[in-house]
Amino acid sequence: MRLDLHRYLYYKFFNSLFTGLSVGTIFVIYEPLEPSIYSLGGIVLALGMLVIAKFYDVLLNIKRYFQIGLLVEVVILVLVSVFLLYPYTYMTALFVYAGYQLTFMFGAYLVRAETLIVKKALFLTKVDVAKQIGYLGGMVGSYLFYKIIQGSKQQQVYDLHFLLLLIEIVIIWFFIQSFKRKR
DSSP states (O other), X not given: OEEOHHHHHHHXXXXXXXHHHHTTHHHXXXXXXXXXXXXXXXXXXXXXXXXXXXXXXXXXXXXXXXXXXXXXXXXXXXXXXXXXXXXXXXXXXXXXXXXXXXXXXXXXXXXXXXXXXXOSHHHHHHHHHHHHHHHHHHHHXXXXXXXXXXXXXXXXXXXXHHHHHHHHHHHHHHHHHTEEOOX
16 A cells, blocks of 8 residues: 555545544533543553554554554544434443544554654655644634534534534545555
8 A cells, every 4th residue: 555645635634624623522522421431531541552552563554554544533433423313411422432532542553653654754744734734724613613603512512513524524535545555
């Protein structure tokens, strides 16, 4: 496999746009959870990251990066879909929290693998610039969204998830398009 950097930059932009837009939503979604859940989630997260780090020798390559990166994006698509399809309850909050913790387990791996796959400092600069522009755009977008769209906090977060769903589909499309098989 090889990386199509041009499309990958679009992936990074939309991925960070999603992050910027969704940062404020977790405070509302996680509201029903007890503080002890965060401690338990942190323990599971740390243990998961330890296990993943033990397998870096087999995971740090472009094929595994593609598979794991796609898995993470699909998990996020499922989380957004579940939030839109099911009523806002304690179990929904717990499911979304657990799902995001699962994706965060791969966070350190994905950053390390990306650095190895992109390789050149100039390309890494472009990746980080795309990420920061996307994140900044997402934060500004979420600020404007909450100021413009009226309603309860829960309704605003619910409405924002329709936009997040669309962006997540775009993210997955650009991610898949970013990887080409070698001929």
